[in-house]
Amino acid sequence: MIRELRPVFPQISVHRMCALLKVSRALIYQPAQETDRPKLLSAIESIVMLFLGYGYRRVHRELKRRGIEASCYEVRAQMREHGLLARRARSKGITKRNPRDRRFANLVKQLKPDAPDQVWVADMTQIRTASGAVYMAALIDLFSRKVLAWALSRNPDTRLALQCLEKALEARRPEPGWLHHSDQGSTYTAGEYVSRVRASGGRMSMSRTACPTDNAVMESFYRTLKVEEVRPNHYSSFLEAESSLEHFIHLYNTERMHSSLGYLSPDQYEAQTGKQGP
Numbered sequence: 001m002i003r004e005l006r007p008v009f010p011q012i013s014v015h016r017m018c019a020l021l022k023v024s025r026a027l028i029y030q031p032a033q034e035t036d037r038p039k040l041l042s043a044i045e046s047i048v049m050l051f052l053g054y055g056y057r058r059v060h061r062e063l064k065r066r067g068i069e070a071s072c073y074e075v076r077a078q079m080r081e082h083g084l085l086a087r088r089a090r091s092k093g094i095t096k097r098n099p100r101d102r103r104f105a106n107l108v109k110q111l112k113p114d115a116p117d118q119v120w121v122a123d124m125t126q127i128r129t130a131s132g133a134v135y136m137a138a139l140i141d142l143f144s145r146k147v148l149a150w151a152l153s154r155n156p157d158t159r160l161a162l163q164c165l166e167k168a169l170e171a172r173r174p175e176p177g178w179l180h181h182s183d184q185g186s187t188y189t190a191g192e193y194v195s196r197v198r199a200s201g202g203r204m205s206m207s208r209t210a211c212p213t214d215n216a217v218m219e220s221f222y223r224t225l226k227v228e229e230v231r232p233n234h235y236s237s238f239l240e241a242e243s244s245l246e247h248f249i250h251l252y253n254t255e256r257m258h259s260s261l262g263y264l265s266p267d268q269y270e271a272q273t274g275k276q277g278p
Helices: 014-021 026-035 037-050 057-064 072-081 158-172 191-199 212-228 236-255 268-272
Strands: 119-129 132-142 146-155 180-184 201-205
Touching: 026 037, 026 146, 037 057, 037 072, 057 072, 072 158, 119 212, 132 158, 132 212, 132 236, 146 158, 146 236, 158 191, 191 201, 201 212
Parallel strands: 119 180, 180 201
Antiparallel strands: 119 132, 132 146
16 A cells, blocks of 8 residues: 555655554565565666775665665665675875975864865875876865866876866865865975965965875775776776776766765765855
């Protein structure tokens, strides 16, 4: 009866109907789960193939968006049974500190921005291709987790960091007083780089020595990048890596859910909060 009434009274949830009739929700969902098991598995696989780093909670959310009903526990069981649970990758830092450069205090600790372009976080990582290693620099907005800019090079130097910074400044133009946060790597402590940040009205902030959690957002982004994009692909060249990464970052900003953003993508979060960069 509940299944027949659901289309007639869409404003009344299944939870409420079951409570009124004093029946268990398991009686409603279990038969459907058994009947639609192949359909559910196929949907889960299509989501995981797009975002290999999704855990069962994000997959469950995406299924609901697609109108596919299943409990969180059933999704987890299916993913575990078929080897679809996400595996984490570790991201190793590649920047080294220059003892002659000035170090800056961590100004971001316990700071929670309430709008875009208040705090940008930066870091680099190495990506292997058949033609040799390439290095990626990225800048992320701490408010929305949006990748503001990124750049690739054969060399992990200050020139690469500056290229990424210039792209971000051209795209967003933050107001004076914004914070730039990074590790203490020489690419970010270099005088040329620090001067460019200050010229744009920014202030420098840096993680403490041997404390990668001080830049946890960048660590998380690079882990996701390695699991969902880099590991499944075997880039033959610099250009192939660049093209594939561009596609991934577009999906990351526009579609990939973040639990810290209420399971919205960065673009969706900025649009929903009404706080978007220029």
